[in-house]
Amino acid sequence: MYTRTLAAAAFGLGLLEGGAAALAADDIPPHMEVRCIDARPNKSAEYKEVMLATTAKTMQVRADDGDMAVWVFAESILPAGSNTECDFMLINQHAAFPPERVPIDPYFVRAKVNITREQWYAKLGAASRFVHRQLWRGVQDLGHIQKGNYIRVDTLKVAPEKMEAWVEQAVAVWKPIFTQKIAAGDLTAWQAQRLILPSGGSLPYNARTLTIYPSWNAIGMPERHREYLAKSVPGKRSAKLLEGALAGQEVVRSELFSVVEVVYPKKPAHSGTAPPASPAAPATQ
Numbered sequence: 001m002y003t004r005t006l007a008a009a010a011f012g013l014g015l016l017e018g019g020a021a022a023l024a025a026d027d028i029p030p031h032m033e034v035r036c037i038d039a040r041p042n043k044s045a046e047y048k049e050v051m052l053a054t055t056a057k058t059m060q061v062r063a064d065d066g067d068m069a070v071w072v073f074a075e076s077i078l079p080a081g082s083n084t085e086c087d088f089m090l091i092n093q094h095a096a097f098p099p100e101r102v103p104i105d106p107y108f109v110r111a112k113v114n115i116t117r118e119q120w121y122a123k124l125g126a127a128s129r130f131v132h133r134q135l136w137r138g139v140q141d142l143g144h145i146q147k148g149n150y151i152r153v154d155t156l157k158v159a160p161e162k163m164e165a166w167v168e169q170a171v172a173v174w175k176p177i178f179t180q181k182i183a184a185g186d187l188t189a190w191q192a193q194r195l196i197l198p199s200g201g202s203l204p205y206n207a208r209t210l211t212i213y214p215s216w217n218a219i220g221m222p223e224r225h226r227e228y229l230a231k232s233v234p235g236k237r238s239a240k241l242l243e244g245a246l247a248g249q250e251v252v253r254s255e256l257f258s259v260v261e262v263v264y265p266k267k268p269a270h271s272g273t274a275p276p277a278s279p280a281a282p283a284t285q
Contacts, residue, residue: 028096030069030138032193036086036131044087047127048075048260051088054120056261058107059092063265069095070144070264074151074257086131089153089257098135136193136208140170143182143189143212144264150213151257155205157250163194166207166248173245174209176232177225186221188212205252212259219256 039047051073059071072091076084092098105117115123145151158166170192178190189212195205213219229242 030141031094031096031098031196032136032138033092033094033098034134034136035090036133037088037090038085038129038131039087040127040129043127044075047088047124050120050123050127052261054108054113054115054123056263057111057113058104059263060266061107061110063263066265067094067099068263068265069093070262072145072151072259073261074259076255077150077258078256086255088128089151093138134195135197137196139167139192139194140175140178141189141191142175142178143187145189145212145259145262146214147259147262149188149259150216150219151259152211152213152219153255153257154209154211155252155254156207156209157205157252158194158207158248160201160206162248163206167194169241169245169248173229173241177228178211180228180231181224185214186218186224188214207249 037047056071056073059068062068063071070091070093072089072093074089074091076087076089103117104120108115108117108120174190174192178187181187182189189210191210191212192207193210194207195203199206225242233241
């Protein structure tokens, strides 16, 4: 888990100036490559079938190689209809900065998927349309996403001069709240992230949180943020901290996804990348 604000800021400068290599690997926070996919009319089921039969299996190979900490394949639930930006969300979460992209062909062979890259592109193209790809940097990462969970994605606009404070609030305010909510079973996981690429003042958002629920009914449970924070920060100070955290961000859009599949390494290549062994651990192929 990465919480060192100054090191994160230094890494951001290093990335822009070509100096990322100067930082030690332990100083590089987790990164997420996020792809937004639009399903063609009446093709959602076909797209899921192709992804589970091909891509998911290659992602298991990549995860086992240590290229990824986790892969998430999620489908939009709300909003729904023709105005939905992303019918599907694909998340490649890396323990540090993501490796350079390589051809998928060798992974088809190793995953024993009998398909060529051209055939794979044709199947995906017939059922879906690629919308965009983004790179996010992890600020907080609590718990473990599981297949069958629901993900609420809140995209946020944080003023550039307030971004450092927002990162600090993720540690001081939101971490104790969501740590307790996960322990109580209210949630499965929670993540806070800031957008790295694309970037610029014209973008409608530059940060986001992912709140992961264990079931549909859990989505409707009371938030109890004040109650949980008061246990960690007693007295009136907790109320002021929560008020300040909410005031420092503007919610641009909230969406709900269901988790179709999750892939973790069968043999963890990095400490903390795989969920603890238990009956509730995510299923992998």
